[in-house]
Amino acid sequence: MIVQFICRAILLAVPMLYGTTGEIVTEKSGHLNLGIPGVMYVGAISGVVGSFLYENACGNDIANMNGFLAVIIPLLCSIAGSVIMGLIYSFLTVTLHANQNVTGLALTTLGIGLGNFLGASLINITKSELPSIALTKTSSFFTVKLPFADDLGWFGELLFSHDFMTYLAIIIALAVTFVLNRTRVGLNLRSVGESPATADAAGINVIKYRYVATCIGSAIAGLGGIQYVMSYASGVWSNNAFGDRGWMAIALVIFALWKPSAAIAGAFLFGALCNANNYIQGLGTETQELFKMLPYVATIVVLIITSVRKKREHQPPASLGINYFREER
Amino acid sequence: MTKQPAIELKNITKRFGKVVANKNVNLTAYRGEILSVLGENGSGKTTLMNMISGIYFPDEGHIFIDGKEAVITSPKEAFGYKIGMIHQHFKLVDVFSAAENIVLGIENGKYNLKDSAKEIKKISEQYGFDVDPKKKIYTMSVSEKQTVEIIKVLYRGADILILDEPTAVLTPQETEKLFAILRRMRDDGKCIIIITHKLHEVLSLSDRVSVLRKGEYIGTVNTSETSESELTEMMVGKKIDLNIQRDEPKNTEERLTVNSITCVDKTGTVMLDNVSFSVKSGEILGIAGIAGSGQRELLESIAGLQRLEYGDIFYFDPKTGKKESLRDKNPLQIRQMGVRLSFVPEDRLGMGLVGNMDIVDNMMLRSYSKGHSLFLKRNKPKSLAMKIINDLEVVTPSASTPVRRLSGGNVQKVLVGREISSSPTVLMVAYPVRGLDINSSYMIYNLLNQQKAQGVAIIFVGEDLDVLVELCDRIMVIGSGRVTGVVDARTTTKEEIGLLMTKPKDDGKENGNG
Numbered sequence: 001m002i003v004q005f006i007c008r009a010i011l012l013a014v015p016m017l018y019g020t021t022g023e024i025v026t027e028k029s030g031h032l033n034l035g036i037p038g039v040m041y042v043g044a045i046s047g048v049v050g051s052f053l054y055e056n057a058c059g060n061d062i063a064n065m066n067g068f069l070a071v072i073i074p075l076l077c078s079i080a081g082s083v084i085m086g087l088i089y090s091f092l093t094v095t096l097h098a099n100q101n102v103t104g105l106a107l108t109t110l111g112i113g114l115g116n117f118l119g120a121s122l123i124n125i126t127k128s129e130l131p132s133i134a135l136t137k138t139s140s141f142f143t144v145k146l147p148f149a150d151d152l153g154w155f156g157e158l159l160f161s162h163d164f165m166t167y168l169a170i171i172i173a174l175a176v177t178f179v180l181n182r183t184r185v186g187l188n189l190r191s192v193g194e195s196p197a198t199a200d201a202a203g204i205n206v207i208k209y210r211y212v213a214t215c216i217g218s219a220i221a222g223l224g225g226i227q228y229v230m231s232y233a234s235g236v237w238s239n240n241a242f243g244d245r246g247w248m249a250i251a252l253v254i255f256a257l258w259k260p261s262a263a264i265a266g267a268f269l270f271g272a273l274c275n276a277n278n279y280i281q282g283l284g285t286e287t288q289e290l291f292k293m294l295p296y297v298a299t300i301v302v303l304i305i306t307s308v309r310k311k312r313e314h315q316p317p318a319s320l321g322i323n324y325f326r327e328e329r
Numbered sequence: 330m331t332k333q334p335a336i337e338l339k340n341i342t343k344r345f346g347k348v349v350a351n352k353n354v355n356l357t358a359y360r361g362e363i364l365s366v367l368g369e370n371g372s373g374k375t376t377l378m379n380m381i382s383g384i385y386f387p388d389e390g391h392i393f394i395d396g397k398e399a400v401i402t403s404p405k406e407a408f409g410y411k412i413g414m415i416h417q418h419f420k421l422v423d424v425f426s427a428a429e430n431i432v433l434g435i436e437n438g439k440y441n442l443k444d445s446a447k448e449i450k451k452i453s454e455q456y457g458f459d460v461d462p463k464k465k466i467y468t469m470s471v472s473e474k475q476t477v478e479i480i481k482v483l484y485r486g487a488d489i490l491i492l493d494e495p496t497a498v499l500t501p502q503e504t505e506k507l508f509a510i511l512r513r514m515r516d517d518g519k520c521i522i523i524i525t526h527k528l529h530e531v532l533s534l535s536d537r538v539s540v541l542r543k544g545e546y547i548g549t550v551n552t553s554e555t556s557e558s559e560l561t562e563m564m565v566g567k568k569i570d571l572n573i574q575r576d577e578p579k580n581t582e583e584r585l586t587v588n589s590i591t592c593v594d595k596t597g598t599v600m601l602d603n604v605s606f607s608v609k610s611g612e613i614l615g616i617a618g619i620a621g622s623g624q625r626e627l628l629e630s631i632a633g634l635q636r637l638e639y640g641d642i643f644y645f646d647p648k649t650g651k652k653e654s655l656r657d658k659n660p661l662q663i664r665q666m667g668v669r670l671s672f673v674p675e676d677r678l679g680m681g682l683v684g685n686m687d688i689v690d691n692m693m694l695r696s697y698s699k700g701h702s703l704f705l706k707r708n709k710p711k712s713l714a715m716k717i718i719n720d721l722e723v724v725t726p727s728a729s730t731p732v733r734r735l736s737g738g739n740v741q742k743v744l745v746g747r748e749i750s751s752s753p754t755v756l757m758v759a760y761p762v763r764g765l766d767i768n769s770s771y772m773i774y775n776l777l778n779q780q781k782a783q784g785v786a787i788i789f790v791g792e793d794l795d796v797l798v799e800l801c802d803r804i805m806v807i808g809s810g811r812v813t814g815v816v817d818a819r820t821t822t823k824e825e826i827g828l829l830m831t832k833p834k835d836d837g838k839e840n841g842n843g
Binding site: 326 | 405432467597
């Protein structure tokens with residue numbers, strides 16, 4: 001039961017971890033992308049469209065499907081979709097100097113609307129009775145387990161029974177940590193988010209860094225969307241099922257104090273908190289709703305603690321949310 | 330040894346929209362010399378230097394480095410020509426260490442902070458800097474930050490160094506230290522360009538002086554062959570009497586007594602620590618200190634904008650002779666008693682004026698509560714606005730131009746003029762001449778002197794010690810929120826004040842509020 005609880009928490013955690021890692025990369029460049037929920041949603045639906053087309057091209061027979069293509073097509077589509085969202089955000093804020101908060105919120109609305117439109121269109125095409133699209137064949141390729149996982153009992157289940165996207169999420173988070181703290185690119189990126197004028201004077205291309213970081217961040221976040229559909233929802237897309245995971249990912253950025261390595265632990269904690277209500281006996285529906293607040297309560301607690309402690313390293317990037325104009329001195 | 334021109338500017342012109350920031354500027358700087366670029370605020374010094382360091386690109390003209398034409402379109406290319414600029418507002422990332430800031434933006438070589446730290450140590454020893462590569466910027470003093478900035482450009486191998494108003498934030502002692510380092514660099518064959526508007530620095534440091542006025546190049550003279558008055562004439566275009574008049578205080582009586590007040594900011598840092606002093610009518614009390622030592626909190630406490638942890642402030646009403654505590658009065662009540670704050674904050678528009686409103690409406694901000702009708706009456710504020718525009722020679726298209734469109738100096742005139750117009754009994758001014766040209770500065774000094782003659786008690790927070798020493802009657806020095814000394818301005822020296830400014834706290838701990 002405990003093993004099951006933890007596995008379930010991990011399953012819930014992974015989409016958030018993608019979203020958070022992506023948002024951290026974005027925020028380190030000084031972009032407060034509140035469009036992450038929309039980006040993840042578009043990432044999910046783009047992947048779904050890709051996989052839908054591939055499944056149909058193979059005549060809906062799993063024997064015709066190539067495992068590698070079944071995985072790589074949705075992933076590439078997902079990345080393409082979310083990078084386009086990142087590009088829209090960067091174009092509006094960097095090139096057109098639009099307000100970041102407004103742009104982000106608009107992107108969330110746009111992303112969810114677009115996702116639902118495409119989702120409903122696909123449901124229309126399949127003429128399905130249910131308001132959902134089942135891509136279970138593709139999903140089966142996503143959820144391949146390591147062969148020896150079942151031989152190791154609970155230990156195997158805990159550590160090796162997850163889909164490859166789970167491990168990828170952790171690898172990406174660790175890689176981002178390494179890049180941010182140990183490489184020149186990371187130093188430059190952090191300086192762009194802290195003080196773009198300084199970075200500019202030091203010869204760093206602020207515009208390039210902001211564009212690239214936002215697009216890479218969006219791509220990572222978008223992977224969380226497709227991972228959710230293929231692994232958590234077993235390949236079933238239905239409109240609005242993604243819920244508020246995108247917002248939770250943004251809360252998790254604050255919770256993790258802008259550190260991707262801390263976000264790994266934070267995501268699992270959030271996953272566990274989201275999930276706890278299912279494992280506690282005798283809860284009424286209203287108490288269950290209260291439990292869903294726990295991740296946000298945890299975020300507020302972290303905010304209180306960090307603002308009391310006032311450690312500069314725990315603050316958001318200094319220029320977060322502020323656009324950079326060179327001419328303004 | 331014949332001197333090698335390191336950098337030559339020929340017919341440089343730069344426009345921002347319709348405004349011509351630089352017009353046909355010609356300038357030459359040699360290796361192994363310190364060249365001062367002298368000019369008033371707004372004369373285009375910084376714009377010119379920004380073109381050398383790649384921040385701006387000239388609209389017309391050519392730049393030659395070591396005799397070859399150079400096209401500098403970005404700061405990176407400027408580094409390529411071994412040009413390093415130390416900006417007036419430091420370009421440092423607060424949460425980074427010194428070493429991280431120094432290597433920022435360098436692309437060649439491996440990223441290894443340990444090796445960089447060794448290199449930094451080497452440079453430090455060569456020129457006599459004192460810096461810890463691991464120290465975070467936000468824990469540093471202003472002078473340490475400047476050191477990091479200088480090492481940053483040296484680390485990149487710069488041999489043409491441009492320093493934009495490097496001494497604006499330094500104490501006299503720190504300034505001397507900096508000058509010693511600059512002289513060492515000059516002797517090392519580097520070309521050093523220093524932008525400044527302080528005449529005595531020009532005279533003590535540089536080998537030659539180039540003067541700009543309103544964006545135009547006026548001329549270059551050898552420092553040894555010139556004088557303060559000649560340079561001023563070049564700078565301003567006419568002869569000016571550089572002495573600030575100072576009359577003996579007349580009819581002094583107690584006006585304001587501050588009794589051991591303590592203030593704590595919202596992060597828990599003590600901003601004012603047991604501060605006591607008094608101001609008399611008819612005198613100017615100067616307040617000197619490094620920026621951020623509690624000047625702002627002190628003035629705000631008196632104006633009723635700060636919560637006092639301890640202590641009391643008493644006001645002696647000149648009409649009734651009554652002694653009143655300001656502690657439990659709100660800012661409006663304090664204003665009505667005649668205590669006026671003309672605070673010119675660092676961003677000029679921050680606290681005193683509303684940038685998007687015009688001069689008339691800004692006048693009304695102080696008087697609207699006196700009206701009794703439901704609607705606003707603009708006649709009185711309008712005539713006041715016109716009076717200020719005429720008396721103080723405010724340059725504005727009209728009284729209905731938004732204040733934010735005026736230049737910094739004119740904004741300050743409007744602000745100071747409004748506060749003075751209400752015939753205060755206590756007038757507090759902070760940095761009233763920051764960013765003003767010499768003429769306007771003297772106009773403000775005269776205004777303050779007039780007020781003093783009328784028996785107003787004036788508190789003057791200033792940054793230029795020369796001015797403080799010449800204008801004030803007494804000078805109170807604060808450091809880290811404490812009063813470190815009160816001196817008679819007629820007998821004191823800048824050095825004495827400088828020492829008081831940096832007098833260490835008893836526990837020797839440094840406070841990182843910057």
